[in-house]
Amino acid sequence: MAPSVQVLSVSLAMSDNTWTDGANVDAHVYSGYTYDYYFKRFERRGFDGNNRSIRGIVHPINRSEFQNYPIEDVIDFLVNAFWCGGCGSDGNGMMLFGEGLPTGFFIASTGQSVTWVAGAIDVVAHEFTHAVTGYSSGLIYLRESGALNEAFSDIMGTSVEFWVNSTGARSKAGNYIIGEDWFTPNRPGSVAGIRSMSNPTSFGDPDHYSRRYTGTEDNGGVHINSGIVNHVFYLAIEGGTNRTSGLAVTGVGGANREQMERVFYRAFTQFLPANATFSIARQATLRAATDLYGGTSPAFRAVEQAWTAVGVQ
DSSP states (O other), X not given: OOOOEEEEEXXXXXXXXXXXXXXXXXXXHHHHHHHHHHHHHHOOOSTTSSOOOEEEEEOOSOGGGGGGSOHHHHHHHTSXXXXXXXXXXXXXXXXXXXXXXXXXXXXXXXXXXXXXXGGOHHHHHHHHHHHHHHTTTOOOSSHHHHHHHHHHHHHHHHHHHXXXXXXXXXXXXXXXXXXXXXXXXXXXXXXXXXXXXXXXXXXXXXXXXXXXXXXXXXHHHTTTTHHHHHHHHHHHHHOEEOTTTOOEEOOOOGXXXXXXXXXXXXXXXXXXXXXXXXXXXXXXHHHHHHHHHOTTSHHHHHHHHHHHHTTOO
16 A cells, blocks of 8 residues: 655645645655656655655745745755655655746746746656665765765656656656756756756766766765766666767667666665765676676676766776
């Protein structure tokens, strides 16, 4: 039996379970799809594997009054989404989905409009996966372990998007852009999304370990350096050549996407210590590929080549 999926609206204009509100409906439905994916693909029952209640918040603040809020609140509650592991009356955690910006406003640096976060299925699944990580490997949200934490959420978020499309429940095709239904183009030259798994550099993120961010911002580059690991997942499926190293990868192909989903899920939930590095993640995914498909399998070869292509040994 699936757990209850509770979406709370804290906007004064809304009440719980208001099905005429798009953000409420999206958060509820997409959380349900994500639960279904984890159960049907991995037999995992929710966040903790034991059907702990799934809770999410939409409408945390009023978007029409965003100019009256301090910049910290605008960032946290309008143009962001996050998993808060200790939130809720029982301390079991909940997801929060930002409100977006009002029509007519956009981010000056990128030329992107920002809509309700809950309308992006890959982002809902991304936050759900942060909870899965919290109840499994517990990857520390700092430097390489934090980048692995972010990457696993992107990997599973993308996997949910492809899976839901394959069931016929959603007509829009899956893709390797993160958040394309959340951050949308507003002016000529702007693009959809916040990260790319196929070409991380298109959003200013590194695609190779030699180009990793080593500063202190972003908790040591947890969102920035996740692009390296995201690219490993992409290459292991679709194949291709890393733009920095010039090394080619023979992927398993889109028809065998499930193999890589199982490899990365097994590795990230069972084999990684909380302080894992990229090198440890390489060994964990190779171990998972061996366990699932054999050490001479195309899946093992794809994972090995992909990590090598991005410069991680």
